Amino acid sequence: MTLLLQITDTIIDTATAAAQQLPVAGEPIEELRFGDLLLKGGWVMIPIGILAILGLVIFFERFFTIRKASKDESSLMTQVRASIMSGNLQSAVAICRNSNSPLGRMLQKGLLRIGRPIKDIEGAIENVGKLEVAKLEKNIGIIGIVAGIAPMFGFLGTIAGVIQIFYNISKTDNISMGAISGGLYVKMVTSAAGLFVGIVAYICYNVLNMMVDKVILKLETDAIEFIDLLEEPSK
Known part of the structure; x- marks a missing residue:
């Protein structure tokens, strides 16, 4: 009988501790803010941001130049x-x-x-x-480089963050899910940011190449017409 009471008390204590960790119904959950996530991404967000700005500057400069041509x-x-x-x-x-x-x-x-x-x-x-x-x-190739490097920086930031998490666990012996997920979701921000910048840069790179191809086709067509014009008197 005493053993049964001890087991019952243990189950109750465990359930009570778990309930204390769960959010209470109706209690507001802290929302994730985009700006806060970017700041928590760490130092890797700096090169990713530089790559994003560089890619956009080159894209718009080339876009208007090619459109003019x-x-x-x-x-x-x-x-x-x-x-x-x-x-x-x-x-x-x-x-x-x-x-x-x-x-x-x-x-x-x-x-x-x-x-x-x-x-x-x-x-x-x-x-x-x-x-x-x-x-x-000119400089269109740089956008292609941005498309390839930005995701790599993102993965680098995530891997560095995971290494830091497991290093902290090895020092504190705290292997709770909160300790792991709390740091991991923040570190995955770098992967998301790197992939986003890479995707946008890839799209911009191909858009500019298609525009250049159209200009090349037009120049070749007009050049052929010009040569035909010069040959007309000799026919």
């Missing part, structure tokens, strides 16, 4: 065609120079080579085109 140049081609057909090459060169666009610089180089073989003119236009494309692609 992709503007419609049909009027330029029309004016150049009219000047060539009238035999006024100097006017065509001036029009291309004043356009201040990748296509204008390509056509200007071609116009300055008129009188040489078509292959030489094509080569000159192609070389200028490569330089213009290289200018458009």
Whole structure:
């Protein structure tokens, strides 16, 4: 009988202790604040934040530059065609120079080579085109690097946090779920932040590449039209 009473008292004491750790019904639970989580992420959040700012700055700078280069140049081609057909090459060169666009610089180089073989003119236009494309692609690769490095920093922060948690457990012998989860959810913020920055950077990287590809296709089309225009008198 005494043993039964002792077991009963032990069960009651255990249940009471567990109940004390549970939130009381209706008691407000502390909400997670985004800013607080970022601050608790630790030192790894600093390079992740730098990568995020760097990626956004490059993206917007390249976005507006590429969009400017992709503007419609049909009027330029029309004016150049009219000047060539009238035999006024100097006017065509001036029009291309004043356009201040990748296509204008390509056509200007071609116009300055008129009188040489078509292959030489094509080569000159192609070389200028490569330089213009290289200018458009400037720093886009950095966004690709951000997309790859940011998640790695996030995982590094999480792993470092887990190591710290288990180190503390080894020193205090406190292996309660609260001790583990309380520190782990904070450290996983770095992984979430790194993945978010990486995903956004990856999207931005591909958007810029698609824009550059469209500009390249347009430049090639206009260059072919220009070469055909030069070959017309000789046909």
